[in-house]
Amino acid sequence: SGFLKSTIARKFAMALSGLFLVIFLAQHFFINFTSVFSAETFNELSHFMGTNPVVQYVAQPILIFGVIFHFVMGFVLEIKNRNARNISYAKFSGGANSTWMSRNMIWSGLVVLAFLALHFYDFWIPEMVHKYVESHPEDATRYYAETVEKFHDPIRTWAYVISFVFLAMHLLHGFQSSFQSIGFNNIYSRGLKAFTVAFAILIPLGFIFIALYHHLNQ
Amino acid sequence: MATLDSKTPEGSISEKWTNHKNKINLVNPANKRSIDVIVVGTGLAGGSAAATLAELGYNVKAFCFQDSPRRAHSIAAQGGINAAKNYQGDGDSTHRLFYDTVKGGDYRSRESNVYRLAEVSANIIDQCVAQGVPFAREYGGLLDNRSFGGVLVSRTFYAKGQTGQQLLLGAYSAMNRQIGRGKIKMYNRHEMLDIVVVDGKARGIIARNLITGEIERHSAHAVVLGTGGYGNVFYLSTNAMGSNVTAAWKAHKRGAYFANPCYTQIHPTCIPVSGDHQSKLTLMSESLRNDGRIWVPAKLEDAKAIREGKLKPTELKEEDRDYYLERRYPSFGNLVPRDVASRAAKERCDAGFGVNKTGEAVYLDFAAAIERYGRVEARVRHLDENDAQLVKKLGTEVVANKYGNLFQMYEKIVDQNPYETPMMIYPAVHYTMGGIWVDYNLMTTIEGCYAIGEANFSDHGANRLGASALMQGLADGYFVLPYTIGNYLANDIRTGKIATDLPEFEDAEKNVRSQIEHFMNNMGGKTVDHFHKRLGKIMWDKVGMARNAQGLNEAITEIAALRDEFYKDVRVPGTADGLNQELEKAMRVADFLELGELFAKDALHRNESCGGHFREEYQTEDGEALRDDENFAYVAAWEYKGKPSEAVLHKEELEFENIKLVTRSYK
Amino acid sequence: MNLTLKIWRQKDANHKGKIVNYKISDISPDMSFLDMLDMLNEQLNNKGEEPVSFDHDCREGICGSCSLQINGEPHGPDRMITTCQLHMRTFKDGDTIYIEPFRAKAFPVIKDLVVDRSSFDRIQHAGGFISVNTSGNTIDANAIPVNKHDADKAFDAATCIGCGACVAACKNASAMLFVSAKVSQFALLPQGKVEATDRVLNMVRQMDEEGFGNCSNTGACEIECPKGISLENIARMNREYMSASLKG
């Protein structure tokens, strides 16, 4: 739309999609974390998520759209930004005035994208196939085993772990940045920043823990 | 010697402007659309004029040599702008501002102009606030004022130390609005190199596009010059590097009389010259003199030891210091006007008491202020006021609050901490009161050519009070010129577009081209700066703070000789068909080399001391300026006759009907 | 001090440029950076070479003319100053110093280190003003009281000198800090609120048309800005813009 032509509006949309993904991530973390201590809870929750029509037909499409929108818009902005400086500096001291994370969102984002591809291949596609292509009898307890099984392979586990490190970097800048993008910068920003940093480190760390836990537990 | 007609309207001083506005011709809005006006300069004066003229409906073409109107030198003004608003209720009025300005100018300005300036001053503030200029405010949300040297009321409006910037950005925003509407066509990076006079009327300019090097002709029904001051004739000054006299000088050569070129303001508190490679001097705001005490060592041997770095100023005992301003002017002390403070510093340094490597610096010391404020603060907070450490800490905080940014600027440049060791300061060229002669309508002696702002001579007499230049620039541009120019343009409504293929344009363009060609082909042995520095040295040594007939005579011959040498031996590298900063400088220095001579000639002819003009021969026994109202209460307006040395003097007698002439005393 | 300078030389907009090495000696630490360049130019000139062109005027940090990217940072490594306020004591004997123009597609090089920043002016033409006539028939200045807190914030935003260091520092060559400073100044004042909606829409549209990049909040601009213009202004502009867009 015409509205999404302006850089500010695009960035605003980028921030909203990012924040939405952050919320998904939190939710996703808590469900997956249950797999560490209780196969039953995990199965229950997964079953609920996997069969609830609101989740399946409303939330999931939104999420998929969100992911796609987010990375496509990320590329669009990145291209615009690269074009904005057609001759580059012979010497550019970006490190003197900004963080590495903030300058390399596209790279951390790309790693996350690659991860998502793998992750979809691992979980989502089999899941979809299982549910909608082949028809199996309903089994509310299959999730745990299927999930844990994936972490058998050390290479995949490492790929996950490394991706999560990049995810952390993406979020270290992205989470706080999204508030600035939607115009939230005031006396509360300091506290909020601390929260976003904590989130950006702890949640991926938690994911790493889950992955390693299942890998080592086999 | 002819006399000049200032065209001052009849009537009592307070009614002149109103009467005049009621009587002058106006141009109807439909006709304004067919009238073009060129405004050269986009400082406070030119910028405000361009915006207002465009708003009235004229087609304006505006020029500046910087890459944006926002960078005109007005941006650098620090302290503030005066206006007779009497918001503080301390007895200010139009009359008082008028009186202070005439007195501050040492009775060498035209009463009617100054009164008008005072009259419209209040309007400036209203205008600027409406434009969104963020002046300093009090907690109640109303505007704040500060007081400045030479006056008894608080009438200075300010925006921290960036008043000029904020005012200029206000004018720039007004221009932007008109540029957006297509009423102003802006020519950035264009330098006016000649004015075109057709049948005695200013009808256009020749300008060089500084990027492409093209020589362009621009025509209009009137030309307004708001091109600023010429302090850079001294090479080192507080003016911006590009400030120049070229536009004014070219107008002078085409018939505009140049008035009082020798009136120059030397500001007492600037950062001293540090070495040969310096290109620019930095002003330290006058406000520092409220709390700083100025001194030099009382003994020559101490001064010498300090210069050699063997002694530190802080080690000198009180009795070994000479607070010379307090000694000489007990009632005003460190707060004497700028001209007086500057001369006193020079006197001490010439006598061998200077304190930096070159011997050209005095101390501005805040130790006493820090101690005084510290004690008060300790008392207020019920702390021990005899604890020297504590007092110093508290006092430093107070001083930092008042002047922090200036102290920081000083430290950046000099690399010394002014809280610990006294600042070093020395006078520097700052402002030129002289300029193109204009009548009450701000028209020069070329019909249809107007001069506004620092470029004209009008309102400050022989010495300008702080915070008055900004006021004058905006008064001229927003409120005076837009009216008075209508009176002239009313006769031009049927003229139609001015063609640029007239022989006068041809001729002016040829002149410019041949000068450029000369420089490009000269291939001499020395750079432009080399000559500019030498000119500056002559000016500073012989036409500077104190002048005498012998020195001035020498200066006149030396400058003329230097000019010849310049044309023979200057080298301008590169080409003329593109950006060439050396060429730009060469064109400017060429004009400075002519102006400098007229400057000295004017100083030589004025056998009196007044304001910024101090002739050693004319002083009282204790070294104070001696004015001669009987013989010199006039404006000296010089007519160009082929060479500066042959310039012809015209006098505009100054009549003081509303203010009595008295001697200024600060003892 | 003796230094090696690596300076971008480019004949004009139509020629390609390159980095050229120069040696310069006997630099005193008390010299300003531009005094040092003046000295280099004097030497080049005396050798019959063409001096290096660079923009400058006030040389006291207020006009915004000077604009060099020095060792990869606009206005050099020191903070809260412009290039003309940078002094050679910041460097050490033997240092190599890169000197490049401010780079952005919207700031094309004119010659050597001189760039064309008229895109900034055009953004201001699009809305950087309050539409009030200058003929003086306005209300008394004190008839519009302004809360001191807002007045101070508006002032802070208004101190932008239009140098373009924010663009030069930004990895995206984004002009958000510059534009937001002007938008904020007026958005904070009662006089400016009337036109706030149109102003922000028009200025941002022009900014985008000029080809500046998008802000990804790296914050480099705020750190390199010689006047310390705050990122708060960008957030404020984002808010103003979104609410203006929703209003239509």
Ligand SMILES: Cc1cc2nc3c(=O)[nH]c(=O)nc-3n(C[C@H](O)[C@H](O)[C@H](O)COP(=O)(O)OP(=O)(O)OC[C@H]3O[C@@H](n4cnc5c(N)ncnc54)[C@H](O)[C@@H]3O)c2cc1C
């Ligand atoms: C450091 C400093 C501090 C000051 N502080 C104060 C203060 O606190 N209060 C106060 O009242 N005054 C102060 N002044 C004085 C005041 O700033 C100036 O007198 C005033 O701003 C001059 O304005 P102007 O519009 O006449 O000219 P300027 O602002 O100098 O503008 C000149 C314009 O003319 C253009 N121009 C010049 N020549 C040409 C040419 N040949 N071709 C094309 N364009 C040309 C320039 O591009 C520029 O746009 C200060 C001055 C200095 C140097």
Ligand code: HEM
């Ligand atoms: C799918 C692969 C992804 C890619 C290619 C990607 C790319 C990017 C890019 C380039 C930006 C910077 C945009 C800009 O500032 O202009 C960005 C911002 C952001 N991303 Fe991602 N990202 C991806 C996935 C994610 C995920 C999974 C999350 C959250 C869990 C996320 C959260 C964010 C947030 C919060 C921002 C900040 C938005 C803002 O600054 O306003 N991203 N992303």
Ligand code: HEM
């Ligand atoms: C150890 C860590 C993780 C585990 C065990 C895990 C497990 C799962 C499982 C089992 C599914 C399929 C569930 C379903 O479709 O209902 C899934 C889907 C998904 N996961 Fe993960 N995940 C992990 C980390 C992540 C991370 C870090 C991200 C994001 C960056 C992520 C993003 C997604 C997405 C987008 C889906 C698809 C969701 C949907 O469409 O419903 N996952 N994950």
Ligand code: SF4
């Ligand atoms: S915001 Fe700062 S860096 Fe950007 S133009 Fe203004 S002063 Fe320069």
Ligand code: F3S
């Ligand atoms: S550096 Fe650039 S990315 Fe935004 S915060 Fe400043 S404009």
Ligand code: FES
């Ligand atoms: S030259 Fe004016 S800011 Fe540097």
